[in-house]
Amino acid sequence: MKYALLIYDDDSTWVDLPDEEKAALRAEEMPMWAALFEELGKADSNVSGHELDGRHTAKVVSVRDGERIVTDGPFAETKEALGGVFLIELPDLDEAIRLAALIPAAVQTGAIEIRPVLQ
């Protein structure tokens, strides 16, 4: 079964930092992410991941009666925002839960939503 691991985290802790401080923060977290990537790669060598830019960069588009409407996003005003997605092929939900708990964003502040991917 293919699963999407949707990463929800509060981006306000880092998104407005200067690039230098952002880079330092990322360097600090990198060992945890590297350990995660190794585990994900062991589980599925075709795993893919996409990290989204901060929610202030979001635009929302809809079409009503043929007219395109664009507003500043994000679409959902939740405390934590979607920050990234992993797509991974796993034997079962238990394995998805085990790997989700290794995602640094799951620890202390954020949450990981696991959703099966339909074919």
Next chain:
Amino acid sequence: MKYMALIYGDASRWESSSEEEREAVYGQYRAFGDAGGAAGVVAGGAELAASGDATTVRVRDGETLVTDGPYAEVKEALGGFYLLECESMEEALEWAARIPGAEHGAIEVRPTYVDPAEVQL
């Protein structure tokens, strides 16, 4: 530059659709995927199972907490996404407006994050 187009819509609308209506919608998505693929714009994507099938995981004080259901109970939930390879946000919005879900729900478009440290390499 890669953009993610996040498709938000009312899942109850989908659940109350007939088999025939669903086939028509899938046909529209296939047409979008074909057009986007031919233009070199659609670089990936996924259709997610309904948010009722979601499981949410948190780790607090070293303990893994697992709950049934999505991270947030909302009327219009994330139903899937496309990864778009576009020159600009404007181009990404043009393509996003062609996603069938834009007619009823809404598409959130966000650039994928580029690490400033990686850009300098």
